[in-house]
Amino acid sequence: MDRHRDKADQKFQRKALQVQEAQARVMQYAKPLGTEEVPLSQCCGRVLAEPLRAPHPFPAFNRSGMDGYALRAADTLSCHAGEPVWLEVIDNIPCGAVASAEITEGTAARIMTGAQVPKGADTVVMIEITESRESDGKSYVGLRKPQQAGSNITPVGFELQESELVLPAGRTIAAGDIAVLAAFGSPVVKVQRRPKVAVFATGTELLEVDEPLQPGKIRNSNSPMLEALVREAGGEAVILGAIADDLELARSRVQMALENYDLVITTGGVSVGDYDIMGDLVREKSGEMLFNKVTMRPGSVTTAAVRGGKLLLALSGNPGASFVGFHLFARPVISLMLGTERPLLPEMSAFIGTDYNRVNNFTRFVRARLEIRDGMLHAYPAVIDESSVMVTIKDSDCLIVVPPEARGLKAGDKVKVLKLPGELRRQE
Amino acid sequence: MDRHRDKADQKFQRKALQVQEAQARVMQYAKPLGTEEVPLSQCCGRVLAEPLRAPHPFPAFNRSGMDGYALRAADTLSCHAGEPVWLEVIDNIPCGAVASAEITEGTAARIMTGAQVPKGADTVVMIEITESRESDGKSYVGLRKPQQAGSNITPVGFELQESELVLPAGRTIAAGDIAVLAAFGSPVVKVQRRPKVAVFATGTELLEVDEPLQPGKIRNSNSPMLEALVREAGGEAVILGAIADDLELARSRVQMALENYDLVITTGGVSVGDYDIMGDLVREKSGEMLFNKVTMRPGSVTTAAVRGGKLLLALSGNPGASFVGFHLFARPVISLMLGTERPLLPEMSAFIGTDYNRVNNFTRFVRARLEIRDGMLHAYPAVIDESSVMVTIKDSDCLIVVPPEARGLKAGDKVKVLKLPGELRRQE
Structure with a gap:
């Protein structure tokens, strides 16, 4: 099958990049966007723009x-x-x-x-x-x-000496951090400005969420999901709706978005088919193509381009693939725009909970569920993890990274997992 | 020292409860508060009030x-x-x-x-x-x-059959859930109403966050921290300010709060000292005292009372103790008011990263940091975990539960940890 894909890739001049290289290409265009001041009560979840150093010892007296x-x-x-x-x-x-x-x-x-x-x-x-x-x-x-x-x-200074570093710049402010910000007299907090992220879906098959189902059509689930994922990543999401498969319309709307937003994410229209809008768009001269194929499953057709210094990420329209593509490419970009130091998903090792035999010559990012039992981390692959599958997204809290050289995994094998943001879905 | 405490406890008629029993006493007063409808774009993080069953097979066509x-x-x-x-x-x-x-x-x-x-x-x-x-x-x-x-x-129904359960009631809606809500046509989502939680601090030593430091005084860090913790737990927090140590004022303000809010949390004023306001308040006839001492460190003086069916939780004024007390008592109450099925902090086992020798006859909840290394979960106790210490709160992502019978723990011993909400602070 991959041989046939390769043929199509030649037709569309796709050169597949490794995930890491593709990440590096988009991440070089992601820079912090500036700072703003917010009241202490509104800063939780925001990224601290300046280090907090103790302005006085703590406690300040014996x-x-x-x-x-x-x-x-x-x-x-x-x-x-x-x-x-x-x-x-x-x-x-x-x-x-x-x-x-x-x-x-x-x-x-x-x-x-x-x-x-x-x-x-x-x-x-x-x-x-x-x-x-x-x-x-x-x-x-x-x-x-x-x-x-x-x-x-x-004694004075038992917890912190004067001018000691309390919170580093780039830290995402958590509830526990609020206590120190308050104790050191920070009624307003300088945080990074949130990137404004435009979200498009493409496809004439898309219905709005409030529309009744029609034969052959599906509701646009990617845009609301991406809106939630952008917010979770610390950005401000703006859904700019679904674009029908019309190249002229897509071009003008995406160009306008690139002028007005810090990042543009599209889903759909990156396949090898007749109606491949986003592919056509980024192949045009006015932008620089960063990549249009990545050696990964799902989402090998993930495409990225830059126009006027602004990034366009064209994710697969398949729900599973757009979910994975968001976390591998869009989230790190948003994180860097927020000035965080570790933009990539945290990597950890775990023991795979069941056999897993779907391997091919691309790295596979398998949606999975973590369980901590007896002090050990177990990762259970979703029962169906086709790129087109949507339902397993909701129960996943990590991605198992299955490298192409893995010739089938046995339950209990150690694997690399990427922790998805948010709480673990289930514990012992 | 505990012998001396016992003498004080007799004076103040304190009977110490085990943590579990104390949790059970407050949790019986926590009931879901009703539902409301919010737009899909606003429902992330809210608790689903009704199960989502697939209104049609998914996919709906071959x-x-x-x-x-x-x-x-x-x-x-x-x-x-x-x-x-x-x-x-x-x-x-x-x-x-x-x-x-x-x-x-x-x-x-x-x-x-x-x-x-x-x-x-x-x-x-x-x-x-x-x-x-x-x-x-x-x-x-x-x-x-x-x-x-x-x-x-x-094929039709490959992912979900018609009327199959997709999301259970009581589930906290995550970004991945938005995709299925959208796909099944839920432009508005019925969620649990957020509890309105009033937060008081007591103590004449407290300055507002924006006040300059004064000799002998500290800024009120507990109220902003609790506001953030209440929100993280899914509640709406309202800071009602600091109450000076004046019994009459405290009584009237707390009573008003109990009439207008779903839950009232105070910090400070629960010690055995001369200015023990909250203690006096809940010892009065008009409310029922649920407990005023718990066999735990920190926060043994945590107090709970109920008045007119409304809960008053009086947490220790010590930052570390109020943080732990919130997670052990207030968070489960808020969670139950939100209709979640697992109100308590997730429990897991881990290997303690360093020796730990502070044991006494109370269960100790030690602030700690989790690290996942080589598929195993390690928990590192904070270097200083006095109840009065504030700075270690910010770096903790779990509490190690040290039972009174533990006669010192060695690095590598298996321990029970309670996972705090939010992301892990650091990974391998």
């Missing part, structure tokens, strides 16, 4: 870790069970307050968890092991055991 | 998997290399079109990938292995090899 008494450890050295040491309580320091007096020999301050330890004190004693008494209108705290200096105090 | 000719396999049985069979091409079927004629003996139709196979045809032959000729104004396709019936045709 902090009490207990409700108790702040005092000088030296004052407790002489105490023992029979004969407590009594220290005069000269202050009461709730959280957020500042001590009114320094702790000197023979004195202590009542202090709350989280409050600033007063000057002079070098230890905090938890309230539960103290005694108290009143005398002459004064309060005293009694201790029966010597205390160690430094106990129950979190 | 679909050509190739650009080529649709014909009857029986017509090719007599052909061989020396003597091709010639069939009259009576139709041309692009994608989305319907055949104008039935295929009968001796005829064929030109057909495109994705087009509906015409009646009478039972196989599609790829164009690359055919020949063609014209004669008397008619077109003929020539074949030199017998073809198998069924080749290159994806």
Whole structure:
């Protein structure tokens, strides 16, 4: 079959690239697009544009870790069970307050968890092991055991020193990062601008999602899926609708999109057939073809071109192939436009859960489901992974990479998987 | 130290619950809140309220998997290399079109990938292995090899039969699910209403994020973090600000919040100290205390109460403890309000990456970072995991569960981990 494909490839002047080389070609046109400031409450999921360095040590003061008494450890050295040491309580320091007096020999301050330890004190004693008494209108705290200096105090800078790197530029801000951004006083956060990504589908067979089914036609599922995938990748998606198989119309709409958006993704129209619109379009002189065939399954007809510095990615119209093509080519481009340092899908090794025998001379990206059992990662290939198949997309959380030289895989073999974004679909 | 804590617990009538029992107590008050319809483009990340069953088989028609000719396999049985069979091409079927004629003996139709196979045809032959000729104004396709019936045709219902379950109710809609929702004609999707979650912080030590640092004070990092965590869990967060340590004010504001929101979360004010506002509040008669101590570290003082059927979760004010408390108690509640079937954090086993020796008689939830290496899952405990520590939150993607009976863990020991939501922070 591949021999016959090769014949067609000659006809359409397709030269197949390895996936890595194809990725490199598109990725060189993906540069960060600039920055913008957003309120802290809106920055989760955005990419940090500047590193966050601690503007002050954290904690910023010696902090009490207990409700108790702040005092000088030296004052407790002489105490023992029979004969407590009594220290005069000269202050009461709730959280957020500042001590009114320094702790000197023979004195202590009542202090709350989280409050600033007063000057002079070098230890905090938890309230539960103290005694108290009143005398002459004064309060005293009694201790029966010597205390160690430094106990129950979190010293200045325990977590972070001033100017220490807290969050690097290029980091996708997660919920846990919000805490440090807040703690260091970032009501607005400088983030990378999201790339605006235009999504087209091509094909006269396409119905809108709200249209009733008609014989021979299918609803356009690729555009809504790509819209969701673009957003998941951190971009802003704009669905520009389906283009019927009309070369003039396709040309003008795609050119307009390339002028107005940071990236244009199309699906469909890249096959070797009579109605191969996107193929015709990128073969024209006004743009540079980066590749029009990749040694991969599904999606070998994936095509990329650049016009005026803007990328056009023409993915296969097959749902499975466009899903895989998005993750291998479009997502890294969007990631680089967002200034992230690791644009490619995370690669990991796993044990394949079942035998897998579909091999040919192209690298295969098999939709699969990860399971973690007993501390080991198992990857189960989807039962049907034809490029045309849509339903297995929804249950996949990784792609198993089956190289062409693999002559069939046995259950338990170690394989390379690319983790898809999002939560694992199922656990032990 | 725990002996002393026990003394304090008696004073405040705290009876410690196991985590599981505490989770069960709050989860019984968490019920789905109703449904709403959202446009397909807005449903990603929402929870599906009704199962999606295939309204028609998918594909809905016999679909050509190739650009080529649709014909009857029986017509090719007599052909061989020396003597091709010639069939009259009576139709041309692009994608989305319907055949104008039935295929009968001796005829064929030109057909495109994705087009509906015409009646009478039972196989599609790829164009690359055919020949063609014209004669008397008619077109003929020539074949030199017998073809198998069924080749290159994806039959009706190959992926899904009519009324087959596609997506179950309670599923969080991911990008890949959008494709099937679109394909089956769901321009609007019925999803669960998001719970409205009020977030309070308590403490006179708290500054707003945009305030300059002041001696003894800290910026309120818990509220922004909880806002992000609530959203990540699928809820709508409303920050109601910080309450100073004033019992009357706290009471009225929390009561108002319980009337207007589906869930109220507070941080701070649950310690055993003099300014223990939330403790006082839930100890009052008007609400039912569910628990005010849990046998866990961090966050043993986590408190839950119910008033008028609404839950109040009072988390520790310590950043690490409030982060863990949110994931163990608030997130499952939000998940159940969203109708998801697995509200708890996914549990898996992993190998601990380093020795870990901090054990006591409470179960410890240690912030940790997962690494997948060589098909195995390794969990590295944060270097400092005091409950008061904030910075390790940002680098954690799981919690290692260290049971009280564990007498120190050695690197390589198998441990139970709870996967936190979101992407893995780092891979091999």
